[in-house]
Amino acid sequence: MNSSGTRTILQRLETIPIIQSKYNIFTHVEPINKINKNLLKGSTVNNPLSNTLCAVKDNIATNDMPTTCSSSMLSNYQSPFDATVVKLLRESGTTIVGKTNMDEFAMGSLGIHSHYGPALNPLFHDVDTVSGGSSSGSAGSVTSGVVHFALGTDTGGSVRLPACYCSVLGFKGSYGRISRFGVVSFAQSLDTVGIMADNLQRVKDVFNTLDKFDKKDPTSLSEDLRNEINSISKLREKRGRAKFRIGIPKFNLSKNSVNETIRTCFIGFLDTLMKQGHEIFPVELPSMKYALPVYYTIAPSEAVSNLARYDGIRYGTRDEKEDISNESFFSSTRSKFGKEVQRRLILGNYNLISESFKNNFLKAQTLRVSLINEFDNIFSFPNVLTRNQNDDINGLDFLLSPTSVNLPKGIDEIAKEKGYDGTSSTNEYMNDLFTIPVSLAGLPALTIPAKKRAPIGIQLIGQYGDDQNVLNFAEKLVNELK
């Protein structure tokens, strides 16, 4: 460990108490002697991630730290095993500093629905501002300089949006690339583990460490398909193209739909790409306008199933007084869920009851298939899962969009948006307008800060499985933005 590396790590560790008291980023911080011990152990590992500090979102299981999902329901829960991603990180030599604050059970896009209070945005020193969610603390831990990188989870944008708001890189890989074993499920057909870091090489190093088949995860992308994707990528690399075909989805880009600053930034970025010789095309994806209702049908419905286990018997802090209330089992225990979780459980059950199942849930599933097919129709890289026909010559290499619709708001401003009668607005759901379609199709996507220390992100999207090319092209974009 060289002396400048040691000093840098020490400086990072020294900032933790100040950062934590101001921004509420962590739900658990490891004792300093344990961190030092792990740093020493990690320094002997010959890996790009040794001598680095990282943080892990609090819905990823760690056997030596609590895993609370920022919920009262799991406030005293410690997992008996490590998630696969945690195991791989430990083997790589990085040191885990702690578990990060988040929206409860990953349900939220602002970072305000935590049992431990909101995680605030370190970019804003004077006004308490949201970090975005649900991986709010993970984004904050990177942008505040405490850690070199952090893990989050991304179901509908929960890595990309907080990364955008905190002006760091946020990568969500193709669904199935990174193991979900040990990740507390919110919506299992959408959940992915994501990576946040302050530089692209670090994102790549972490992704290369975690991008492995895991037989413990039944949705893990098989070795055969990974090899097939690699073969296709290598063949395409041989063409040696330096200029790419980039699509802009014609969706929600008008003046009234997206914040003017974000819009201006995005147009400026496209101008830069055109001057570099890349080809820009408008793209129509007719099913994209249904993405939000599709997501808010499927995700809460899956959450109903995944959160059924929190009854105080299998998991969860059991109510001391009663198990049955008003003929409802475990309702006293389950009242420990926060308000947003409860709202989504009610919505999820509505979508699954017999009166709505066909019209809501099945329709949403059908629309999801439609959206996946539409993406397949416009990308040049083939989708190895669907085997839909791709257009190798005229298809697109990537898509670009803004990451967020708005700039992050102050906590007070958001509190005012609640109804006078205490009802909640669905405005928060709109934050994920650009990120949700990507999640529904399981595509890889990276948010890149448009300007240094500004909460504006540009989302780069690739075809399913084409993660390495997304990261490689991003390297060119990041250099341009410098």
Place this chain on the structure above:
Amino acid sequence: MLSPRSYRNAYLIAHSTVRFASSKIGPQLRSIGEVEQLFSQPDEIKTDPTIQTPKQSLPSEELVLKLLKLSGLPSKCASIPVIQQNLSKQLDLINKLHTFSPENSQDGIKLDPNHARIMPRSTHKLTYKELMEKIEYQKQNKDPELGEVEDGSWNATETTSISRNGYFVFRHGFIHDGN
């Protein structure tokens, strides 16, 4: 008898279905002026009068109580009017689904909702031999991290302290705490 609102909603659903169209790549944008022109176009959803979402009526108290029970949430101290309002707002968002008609499928291809999962769409059918090989492999490669124990089964009653006539009394939780 349907209420006037229900008739109106049924009319909107019948006349608001969107004809499915495949995704398209438009002509290349050659200048930043063309990009700005693209961005200045109003969003389709705001100008197309055929895309109207039926307005959601307030969910009934009976429905809310049913949903609370299904969710395992308490109804005793629940603010039913607040839940009704919240659910109504959420359903206003979701009801946009009803403007889509699955009959107008993409290029005549029927959409199968089973393909919604991000997993291989066509899978190879297991043969009897492959199935037996998988079972044998699992027997020989137990993973304790998955709770796969040596004798192949979980002793459901090992934590009991009292039993009589086939009835067992549990005095401990089912979850081991890792110690």
